[in-house]
Amino acid sequence: MIDKSCASVEEAVAAISDGDTVMIGGFGEAGSPIELIHALIDQGARDLVVINNNTGNGRVGLAALIAAGRVRRMICSFPRGTTDTLFPELYRAGKIELELVPQGTLAERIRAGGAGIPAFYTATAAGTTLAEGKETRDFDGRCYVMERGLTADYALVKAEKADRFGNAVYNKAARNFGPIMCMAARTAIIQVGEIVADGAIDPEHVITPGIFVQHVVAVDEPALESELIAQGASYP
Amino acid sequence: MIDKSCASVEEAVAAISDGDTVMIGGFGEAGSPIELIHALIDQGARDLVVINNNTGNGRVGLAALIAAGRVRRMICSFPRGTTDTLFPELYRAGKIELELVPQGTLAERIRAGGAGIPAFYTATAAGTTLAEGKETRDFDGRCYVMERGLTADYALVKAEKADRFGNAVYNKAARNFGPIMCMAARTAIIQVGEIVADGAIDPEHVITPGIFVQHVVAVDEPALESELIAQGASYP
């Protein structure tokens, strides 16, 4: 019988290795898989390449992973929080690498990676410094930049509910990068508020089909990044 | 107020012009927008480029459009019905052009067109006759074929329900090409069993967001291709 559920977040992230590429879902605190990230901090893997739209906030979740020195390289579109100086300081000190990617190109590169597309062309960033060093090409008189698909060893994603097959649904704008990161990672791990019974998710409503998911772990009462930050929390 | 609904299929297809490219949804009879196609036959536009996975069945729907001599060129993956000889005869007689595209490449080209991607690479068809004349390129030691995005002037799609904004949901495997064709056409026309009130479709369950839809028309009791064929029906 197929059962992708794990007993704990610790078990779910146990096999992540030094040097792995890890996609982490979420946009702001919506969809941020804080418990999985904290389990990854505890687990100890380092030298990670992390793909997320941002670089986290406060000293919890992704920001805590970065603060713990576990991230060698960030691939993101906006490496700044509203008030946060963590990433800029590490970056200026040469302690972390940055690959800056326009947000839509980042999303499409992840989707391409998941869909077996090694490269595609986009008009985004054509004629800008972010296209420097990249191939460009004209199609029908317009200049496009060639961008490569992105894949990952792992994806850490937060969804609302999933079944034992890994079929998942999300909550509003917390959907964001989750579905495409599950597609693009060899091992996609989703934390969900509830693992539901067979048939509880209507096949018409499935957002991430289970084929894209390898592990599901229930986190009944996930922490909220903004609340942790308001409390001055710092992980570990 | 936004209201994309049309009073009739005739009104919905009225602006389709000679020479237009028309994507037609459906895979087998599931999702085939028969009433829209029949309205297009009545409307009279000719010299059309039609994009569909197949070439229809019997003498109704897409097969009837082809039989009526309205299609200059088919872009499809499988131009044969089980028993049908219509397309092969026209093709051998030089009366219709064919661009044969592997099914997944066809789907991805449509999706790319809708997503503003002018071209992408795929391993599908590499080293086969269907890649002849196409650019190929190695990425990480594997050969890929460059394929172009497909757009269209119109898409004719059958969905289950839609609201006045064009937000649509589908019925099971009738979803097939509908969502991506709506993305790729400048004017997407969907026939639905029912136009529902605001709020009747949960924002989490929307499959085709209304931004991709220009016209919605209610066809309460859509004909079933297989029943029409069993009846020996022929359109017009």
Next chain:
Amino acid sequence: MSRADTSQAATQRPGLSRAQMAWRAAQDILDGAYVNLGIGIPEMVAAFVPEGREVVYHTENGVLGFGPPPEAGAELRELINAGKKPISLKPGASFFHHADSFAMIRGGHIDVCILGAMQVAQNGDLANWSTGAEGAVPAVGGAMDLVAGAKAVRVITDHLTSKGEPKLFERCSFPLTGRGVVERVYTNLAVIDIGEDGFVLRERAPGISVDQLRELTAAPLIVAEDCTTIVVPAL
């Protein structure tokens, strides 16, 4: 920026207040348009779209059909916009993932995108993501996608920087967000189109002369034959 900031700053600036700039931009949004509004003054545009026009707002993080911020206490942490601020839902809303969201942008499905600017050039080049300063940590977000993909890219910006320097140039000196993308600029002093031959002055703020605008614009200004004075309500 909060409304408090806005009105405070507005009192120190000539011409239109920030709310008036947003109001003016809102008049150009047509019924049924799909619109993406950038963070800052552009966000204020939604409040000023004329009655009777129904507009569907898109936010990059995956929501179509959102409405104004909910009342205090009714915010949902999973219902935010690209600026990570709480939003509400209007009838006809939908959620989708990030690749689909940017397919809407890149694929030309967004009718109008309104953004802020650091610099705009007379050929429509836009710089609004980086000053290119040594040691700055670059951050771009979705700006390059929006300007490359939206059918119409419009800019709302003060005519001058806070130091009194021009923001409209023959060429941008800051790193570009996109080339030749801007079609119209709303400033506190003018409404300026990007025409074939450069900046075209369409409307002047009340009390602002063409000569003043020429002085405050670091590029030639073509005065449209039908150039008028902007008529705005007190805001």
Next chain:
Amino acid sequence: MSRADTSQAATQRPGLSRAQMAWRAAQDILDGAYVNLGIGIPEMVAAFVPEGREVVYHTENGVLGFGPPPEAGAELRELINAGKKPISLKPGASFFHHADSFAMIRGGHIDVCILGAMQVAQNGDLANWSTGAEGAVPAVGGAMDLVAGAKAVRVITDHLTSKGEPKLFERCSFPLTGRGVVERVYTNLAVIDIGEDGFVLRERAPGISVDQLRELTAAPLIVAEDCTTIVVPAL
């Protein structure tokens, strides 16, 4: 092809019946696998997967987790497979659009794809979509996507054509579906892997000798050290 055709043909062929070929292929499908089965004999595989293994079936037109055809009268016109035949749903099913469906294929998410073949070459080349005959109307469907994308591509085919010609060659003469894609071939006479150096005979059908297989195979046959006789139930 209908089951009636299958059993009729089976009585005229040496070695395994078509159902036995499908049975043999089914033994190699692991618990939890995501599997795409081609039209014809491959479709029969699902019926023979050993008890206790849960397999999720994918069909190109946008369904994951489907089951056998429903009883007569319970068919739904919107619930069909890529062969346009009625299917049922199993727990954990989902629907998705065509681009997502082929993203599953092209992106390497399908563990096993089982297809028919016209010709297979010793380097794993597969020809199963066209004889390349003059005047034939080409039709490819999803075959090229499947062989390029699935993690493991396996073939079920009669060892010989209906005219008694070989189907396993040094090189395919028909237009290819994909290059170097096949990993294993199940025929009525043998189970043959594509190894580094060509065809490797793993299993022979009962009563079929290596010499007979060499005669009926138009390419060298390496006999695996542990080559055994296929043990199949009567089917």
